[in-house]
Structure formats: C-alpha cells, structure tokens
Amino acid sequence: MLLALLGISYDEFERYATLWLPVVFMGVLVFLIWRTMKLVPRTKPQQITPRSKSAITWDDIAGVEETKEELREVVDFLSDPKRFKQLGAKVPKGILLHGPPGTGKTLLAKAVAHESGAQFFSQSASAFVEMFAGLGAARIRRLFAKARENPPAIIFIDELDAVGAERGSDISGERDQTLNQLLVEMDGFDARDQVIVMAASNMLEKLDRALLRPGRFDRQVFVPPPDMRGRERILRVHSRGKPLAQDVDLDRVARHTAGLTGADLAN
Helix, strand or coil: HHHHHHCCHHHHHHHHHHHHHHHHHHHHHHHHHHHHHHHHHCCEEEECCCCEEEECCCHHHCCCCHHHHHHHHHHHHHCCCHHHHHCCCCCCCEEEEEECCCHHHHHHHHHHHHHHCEEEEEEEECCCCCCCCCCCHHHHHHHHHHHCCCECCCCEEEECCCHECCCCCCCCCHHHHHHHHHHHHHHHHCHCEEEEEEEEEEHHHEEEEHHHHCCCCCCCCCCCCCHHHHHHHHHHHHCCCCCCCCCCCHHHHHHHHCCCCHHHHHC
C-alpha cells in the first residue's frame, strides 16, 4: 500500500534499495568511526623550556647530593657534546631513576634539563596504555619524533613500570606492543641526536629485562630518602621566603622527621 501511495512499483523499489543501501551503510560506518575517534583521549607531553617559569634548578633540590653528582655528567654532555666526542666518550642513552616514592626523581630530571639548557618532554607511562590497539605505540613515536626535532632534549617517562613491566602478562597485548615500540625507539637514536631518555620507577624488580640491558636504560641511579642533614636542607628550601617564628629550629625538626621523604617534608 505504501509503495502504491508513493507511485512506484516493487521492482523499482528493489532497484533503488540495491543502489542506496551500500551508500547508507558506508555513511553509518563513517559516522561510527568518527564518533569513536572523538572518544579517544587526546594527550600530549608536557614541554618545559629552560626559560620556563616552571623550570627547576639545582638550588631547588636538596637532600640528594650524591645523586646530583651522578647526573652532572649528563648536564655536561648536553651543554658541551663536542668535548665528549673529542674524547671518544659516550653518555648512556637511558637513565633510570629508581627509589621510594616522593624522593624527587621527577624534580631531578627537570633540573638536569634546565641546567643543561635542554628541552624537557615529560609524559606519564600510564598515558601510553589505552583500550585502543596501537594508540600507545603511536604516542611513543610522536614523543620521540618531537624530541628529535628540538635537540638537545630530555624525554622523561614517569612511572615507567606502568608500561615497562615484564612482557607476557598483558592479556590484550596493547601494553606489550607499546613497550616494544619504546624499545625500538631507544635503539633508533644515538649520541648525535642529543636526546637522552630518563625515566622514574618505584618498582625496579618488575621491569622487563630488555629495558635494563646496555644500550637502553643502561644507567640506573638510586634516589634514596634523605638523611638528617638532607632533611634539614629540604626544609630550608621549602621555607625559603616564608616568615618563620624565632623559636623555629629546622635542625630539631629534621631530627624528629626520620624516614620522611622530600614530598613528605613539603607536605
């Protein structure tokens, strides 16, 4: 009856349907893909230039003097790479900062970038792992490409264990694919790129062994909790520019805060 009201025969309706159904189907498919892409979270690495207001200097970090001395080699290399090349010396491609939470691993990486005049690109490892296959690997490629375009540069990956855990335990395979891409990218550049990868992790024992071999994260720097003198220096940094009562004794406070990290003292 409807076809009769429209003034078309069944054969004509069937012919039109055959022509337009694929077009309608493709339109619906394109719409669903567009809606899916809109749901994909868009993240970009944090970029800090040496002159940025959020830059961290050596003076802003206290309580980890031995760790700072170990990292001065990286600062010297990024500041004057020609001197290292003349000596035939090579700086590690990857530096892994490990230790308890709150000891200042991220601050140390920022300070290395500022003191050396390098661009600082930071992203949490959890931002690489998503439910969409291939998205984490694409973000890894984008991060390394951006750093290579802005030498000298430091790539900092926070909470590396979120993506760098032992392979084979991920059911979906997305995390393993992301880790494989990270390994490939670290093999794909040398000292001439003036790019150094730094990462932080609280669980060194859970990291994949391929990450820790020479040529990748071949330098592991332990960032310990501060001792008493270190705690006093940290308290002085955080109380800088703040009015204190005359009876405040930071040395005494440091003696009574055994076991606290820099983040605890700042809190």
